[in-house]
Amino acid sequence: MYQALRPKSVLPFLTQISRLSSAIQIWASPFSTKFPQTIADFKTHLISFFNSKKNPIGSPELNVIRDSDYELELVSVLKSCSSLKAISQGRQIHALVLKTGHDSNVFIKNSLISMYAKCGQMGTAEALFGTLSRFDAVSWNIMLGAFVKSGQLDDARQLFDKMLEKGCVAYTTMIMGLAQSGRWGEAVTLFKDMRIMGVIPNNVTMASVISSYIHFGGISDAGVLHGLAIKLGLRDFVLVSTNLLHFYCVCSSLKDARKLFNQMPEKNIVSWNVMLNGYSKAGLVDLATDFVLVSTNLLHFYCVCSSLKDARKLFNQMPEKNIVSWNVMLNGYSKAGLVDLATDLFDKIPGKDVVSWGTIIDAHVQIGRLAEALILYSAMLSAGLGPNDVMIVDLVSACGGQMAVSEGEQLHATIVKTGFDCYDFIQSTIIHFYSACRKMGLACLQFEVASKAHIASWNALISGFIRNGMLGRARQLFDQMPERDVFSWSSIISGYSQGRHANVALELFRTMVAAGVQPNEITMVSVLSAIASLGVLKEAKWADEYIKNNSIPLNDNLIAALIDAYAKCGSISNALNVFNSARDKVTTVSPWNATICGLAVHGHAALSLTVFEALERTGIQPNSITFLGVLTACCHVGLVEAGEKYFESMKNVYKISPSIKHYGCMVDLLGRAGRLQEAEEMIRNMPMEADVVIWGTLLAASTTHGDVAKGERAAERLASLDKYHGASRVLLRNLYADAGRWQDVLQVQKAMHGQEMIRSAGASGVA
Incomplete structure (x- = not known):
């Protein structure tokens, strides 16, 4: 029966089995590569597996296929037991094998031996191996590998010597075990025997033999092994070439080592460090220093590619580190937002330079830790180092973002004192800072003393006017500009779009295009915002086509603006088309x-x-x-x-503090459901004062459900917030009317007449 499970015999069944609705598809088999991830998952899947045997497919002509499929699944589930070290479940499968008569199948028995060995049950594995009625190479190799892995090298050697046919796998397993155990002479002798027997080694064999020769061989042995690796086509394997590299360095043949290193098509961290250690131990300081620079470049490459694990490994293994290496690693942590790790590394840097300080200061700025950044800045000054222009810009910008006026003004004084105010980009940064802090007088003063030759200062002040709601001043300055770039146009278009002057924003956009200025993503976001407020679908489609025809990059903000515009223009289908085409990229x-x-x-x-x-x-x-x-x-x-669940998830899982709008949604949700008591309690327990919208929502719900008491309380709170809130009086009047309290209805109407909230019957608003 076992022949049906051999790889060549399985192939004819593949097309037939693929058409079957197999009872289980969870094991790592030719039909599935999904391993259960935990013992708990495995137990669940195991129950399914046992049940699958109780439910035959039913078609007699498929019984042979079913049996072969089941045997394959047995092998696969045993592999899962091995990978999870699930010995208890493995024994259950063994019992099932015995019960179903599959213990005569060599393939299944090999899997059982492997499972017991990998779970540390060597006695059981050896006993099972002894019960095999016929042995194949796989059986011998499994048992041999089990002995080697468990450190029983003498037992492994005895088994190896009994093997009638020894292939590459057997030799490699034995040689590797001997080499790793420090029995290098035996490993080399066995390798020579392997060559005499005509067995061709693989890359693992070669790497193990080279590592053994390193401990007692000489330069001639290194050359012979190098030649053999080339002859066998194994030199380009990184494991083989790295071990050869080490051999040459141990033999002090650095010229041969460097030649091999330069020829290596693939190098890993170990390769680089073997070469660097070779130079260092030989006292070749200049060459080692050059190699440190190369290693630093590799370190930089890892950091840029976000391979911080590889970068840290290389960094830790570098025997010599210069300030550039320290700064590259520090920058890698900082850019990844790992500020605590960056701080720990920064504290260990010997001889910190201004780049080191600038990197750690910027790391704190980027995550909003302005206080810590300013403390570090002061420490840098105390250490006798002055800031550079990049550091100053980062700190001033951060002060603007957090409206830290006093700190920003001190930095401004430093800028003037050090002469950094001669730079145009620093002048514009100062204008941005004062604008962000709502000090538009100081922003205008800085603009007056700044160079008017550079457009950045003009753009900064226009942006400041818009940010502070001074659209008229922004337009006045915009019209005075001697020249305008895409940022100038984008700012003014954004101002009109945000100020609910959508038509003016679109007219400005057309003027911009006519002037030959190419819009960017920021411009188009403002244009789409204007279109969304107008709700004109034709304009939304035109903007979509314009973006495509002019190859404007679709960043996340622009994608969101397109979706929002289509949705607000009434075409949810177009909005979904945009989302579905971009969802895997955002x-x-x-x-x-x-x-x-x-x-x-x-x-x-x-x-x-x-x-x-x-x-x-x-x-x-x-x-x-x-x-x-x-x-x-x-x-x-x-x-x-569901709403309550999401509201709690927002607070407890995602740690987001609800705003008054979130509470308003919950009050509305509870009110619509008639749960007015809970809605009122939520209002009372809110961390902020309820506004007219929330009290109006409760009043509307009270009117709908006829709860006069709660409606009166809501109306009273509304009146205290806005005594001219006409809609609330209408709702209260309707609430009284539904309750049959006509006297109260008349009083509400009288109050509304007194405040001119309603018109007399028969009156019209049209002359």
Whole structure:
């Protein structure tokens, strides 16, 4: 029977088995590569496997296929036992093998031997091996490998000597075991025997033999092994060439070592360090220094490619580190946002230079730790080092971002004192800082003393005016500009778009294009925002085509703006087309938010929540806007329990503090469901004061469900916030009317007349 399981015999069944609805597809077999990840998962899958035997396929002509399939699954499940070290489950499978009569199958028995050996049950493995009625090369090699791996080299050698046919696998296993155990002479002798017997070694054999020769061989042996590796086509394997490299260095033949190193098609960290150690131990300081520079370049390469694990490994193994090496590693941690690791490394740097200080300061700035950044800046000054222009820009920008006026002004004084204010980009940075801190008078003063020859200062002040709601001043300055670039146009278009002057924004865009200025992604985001506020689908489609025809790069913000524009123009299908075409490329939450919110507003609550669940699987972190869309979706279809679950998840899982809008959604959700008591309690327990929207929501829900007491309390709070809130009086009047409290209805109407909130019957607003 075992012949049916050999690889060549399995192939004819593959096309037939692929058409079957196999009872189980979870094992690492020719039909599945999915291993259970934990013992708990494995137990569940094991139950399925046992059950699958109880449910035959049913067709008599497929019995042979079914049996072969089942045997293959037995082998695969045993592999899973081995990988998970699941000895208890492995014994259960062994019992099943005995029960079903599959213990005569050599392939299955080999798998059992391997499983017991890998689980550390060598006695059982050896006993099973002794019960084999016929031995094949696989059986011998499995047992040999088990002895070697468990450190029983004498038992392994006895078994090896009994083998009638010894192939490359057997020789390699034995040689590698001897070499790793320090029995180098025996390993070399066995290799010579292998060559006499005509067995061709592989790359692992060669690497093991070379590592053995290193301990007692000489330069002539290195040359012979090098030649043999070339003859066998094994030299280009990195393991072989690295061991040869080490051999040459041990023999002090650095010229041969460097020649081999230069010829290596692939080098790893070990290769580089073997060569560097060779130079260092030989006292060749200049060559070692040159090699340190090369190693530093490799370190930089790893950091740029975000291979920080490889970078750290190389860094730790470098016997000589210069300040450049330290700074490259520090920069790698900083760029990856690993500020604590960067700080630990920074503290260990001998002879820190201004680059070291600048890197660690920038690392803290990037994650919003301005206080720590300023402390480091002071420490740098105390160490006798002065700032450079990049550091100054980073710190001033951070002060603007956190509205740290006093600290920013001190840095401004340093800029003037050190003469950095002669740089145009620093002048514009100062204008940005004062604008961000709402000190527009100082921003204008800086603009006056700055060079007008550079457009950056003009753009900074225009951006500042727009940020502070001074659109008229921004337009006045824009019109005075001697020249305008794409940033000038983008700023003014953004100002009009944000200021709800969509038509003016679009007109400016057309003027910009007519002037020959090519818009960028930032420009198009503002244009799409203007189109979204107008709600004109034709314009949204035109903007979409313009982006494609002009090859404007689609970053995440632009994708989100396109989705939002289509959704607000009423075409959710086009919005979904944009999202689906880009969802696998985006790296931020913005496009997901636009889709979730767009679907929620259009009443597609189920799909909105499905998109949110897909977002959670990507690993991209949702934010407060995401949950606003999710809660809105729950409100639209009355999913109270789901809404409560998402609200709690937002706080406890994602650590996002709910805003007043999130609380408003929850009050609306509870109110629509008639759970007015819970809605009122939520309002009372909010960490902020409820606004007119939330009290109005509770009043509307009270009117719908006829709860006069809660409606009166909500109306009273509304009146205290806005005594002219006419909609609340209408709701209160309707609430009293539904309750039959006509006297109260008359009082509300009288109050509304007194405040001119309603017109007299029969009056019209049209003359």
